[in-house]
Amino acid sequence: MGSRSVAVERLVGAGQGAVWEALTDLRGMERVLSGVTKVEVLTDGAFGVGTRWRETRRMFGKDATEEMWVTVSVPPERYVVEAESHGSRYVSAWDLTPAGPSATTVRMTFSATPTGGVSGLLAKLMGGLGERAVRKAIAKDLADVAAAVEGRGASEGPA
Structure with missing residues (x-):
């Protein structure tokens, strides 16, 4: 079984910089993402290549904790996060494209992608219902x- 992928796109009513900040603020992630119950940052310094954290998220009715790390960071356009489990x-790749002065x-x-060992979870995760x-x-x-950033800068005028 080879690599399987899912892509989701959304127009957010906020500038690229504000969206980047919301997505990469690991310490604020629990407040922004309702599915995330805990984040433990494992590295010091600003978000970038090499940043690592442990993220606990509610999936399929139970908490699952994964260690993740940033492998690509091109602010405020793109970053890639990887995990092995x-x-x-x-691999989660985030691409932010300006769609006007206050939209992204x-x-x-x-x-x-299976790396060996048990790929049953992968099949379950990415097959049919799992996908x-x-x-x-x-x-x-x-x-x-979008809920976290839209309207946040609405009264500030153009960026």
Whole structure:
């Protein structure tokens, strides 16, 4: 079984910089993303390549904790986060494209590739129902980010 991926895109009514800040503020992630219950940052310094954290998220009715790390960071346009778990490598790529002065198209692409060992979880996660659940979780994250940033800078005028 090869790599499987899911992509979700959403137009957010906020500038690229504000969206980048909301997505990369690890210490504020629990307040922004309703699916995330705990974040433990493991590295010091600003968000960038090499930043690592442990994220606990409610998935399929239970808490799952994964250690993640940033492998690409091109502020405020793109970053890539990876994780390895249950015999699979997970890659989440976030692309932020300006869509006017106070709008940004956010596209998140999640892919899972077996690395050996048990790929049963991968099959369950990315097959049929699992793929819909992953797509729904990503869409919820994007809705949460939009809710956090839209209107935040509305009274500040043009950026």
